Amino acid sequence: YGHGTAVAGIIAGDGTASGGRYIGIAPRANVINLRVNDGSGAAPTSVIMNAILWTVLHADTYNIRVINLSLLTTVAESYRTSPIDAAVEYAWLKGIVVVVAAGNHGPNSALYAPANDPYVITVGASDDHGTVASADDTLAGFSSYGRTQDGFSKPDVVAPGRRIITTLAPGSSFALNYPGFMVGSQYVQLSGTSVAAPVVSGVVALTVAGRPTLRPGQLKAVLLATSDRLPLAGSGAGYPDAARAIAQTGRLGNADRGLEPNAYLKVLYMEANHLVVLPAVSWDTVSWDSVSWDSVSWDSVSWDAVSWSN
Numbered sequence: 001y002g003h004g005t006a007v008a009g010i011i012a013g014d015g016t017a018s019g020g021r022y023i024g025i026a027p028r029a030n031v032i033n034l035r036v037n038d039g040s041g042a043a044p045t046s047v048i049m050n051a052i053l054w055t056v057l058h059a060d061t062y063n064i065r066v067i068n069l070s071l072l073t074t075v076a077e078s079y080r081t082s083p084i085d086a087a088v089e090y091a092w093l094k095g096i097v098v099v100v101a102a103g104n105h106g107p108n109s110a111l112y113a114p115a116n117d118p119y120v121i122t123v124g125a126s127d128d129h130g131t132v133a134s135a136d137d138t139l140a141g142f143s144s145y146g147r148t149q150d151g152f153s154k155p156d157v158v159a160p161g162r163r164i165i166t167t168l169a170p171g172s173s174f175a176l177n178y179p180g181f182m183v184g185s186q187y188v189q190l191s192g193t194s195v196a197a198p199v200v201s202g203v204v205a206l207t208v209a210g211r212p213t214l215r216p217g218q219l220k221a222v223l224l225a226t227s228d229r230l231p232l233a234g235s236g237a238g239y240p241d242a243a244r245a246i247a248q249t250g251r252l253g254n255a256d257r258g259l260e261p262n263a264y265l266k267v268l269y270m271e272a273n274h275l276v277v278l279p280a281v282s283w284d285t286v287s288w289d290s291v292s293w294d295s296v297s298w299d300s301v302s303w304d305a306v307s308w309s310n
Contacts, residue, residue, distance in 0.1 A: 002172030009167030025202020086264035125161025145234030161196030210246035217256030
């Protein structure tokens with residue numbers, strides 16, 4: 001389809017094919033591609049979840065610290081019961097920062113997984129109008145924002161997402177169906193939160209390189225606190241700034257504080273700790289090291305019989 005190649009180029013393209021003109025945010029980062037889309041761009045939920053779980057299992061082997069998800073489900077659902085949200089939270093709580101696209105549905109549309117999950121870094125799209133200065137920047141008209149079903153404001157940050165030039169997969173659907181968007185033979189110009197998210201993934205990669213001991217919740221807190229604010233509705237904390245995030249000193253915050261994980265994750269926690277009744281816990285202090293996704297037979301779980309009021 002070409003979507004993944006475009007996203008990868010924004011994160012870590014080295015600009016070789018353009019003589020250094022089009023370079024990704026973190027050109028020295030290593031990118032691992034897990035294909036989830038078919039030829040039409042559709043991605044089954046089970047395939048996405050398996051890709052995320054594969055990433056968690058192989059994180060140490062390949063030093064995976066960031067997941068970029070430039071995708072969105074089509075059915076609005078609370079983060080507490082969404083399987084996709086469960087998978088991204090599992091990765092997050094296992095130490096991988098998850099960056100996701102907000103979606104392209106405009107205002108009052110922050111309702112779809114995984115962008116509606118309070119743990120992850122959700123990215124909206126700005127329009128820089130082709131200038132270097134941010135004074136004339138606006139929120140892209142398509143960029144999703146608003147409150148989720150569970151009352152969380154999204155997106156968390158924004159990044160440029162209009163007319164972004166990135167790598168083109170030769171012979172891909174992009175190349176064949178949208179020749180008017182091609183820039184030469186090896187690049188393509190795209191718009192959407194799908195291209196804004198990898199900008200932030202690149203920023204996160206740079207921040208992780210500079211501050212490798214930060215946990216995802218700590219990194220998110222630092223990133224939000226050091227972002228360049230924008231006076232725009234739907235822009236969250238604004239533009240994340242890797243240099244400022246790396247240089248930040250003082251007491252570390254934790255963006256996970258006060259959050260309650262997805263129902264699936266609670267089942268995992270109960271299973272790992274041999275619990276019949278879920279105790280009252282402060283979830284940001286819980287250790288997930290012993291929790292395994294494979295420890296539960298999901299077919300046997302009856303969600304209707306469980307109260308998740310905790």
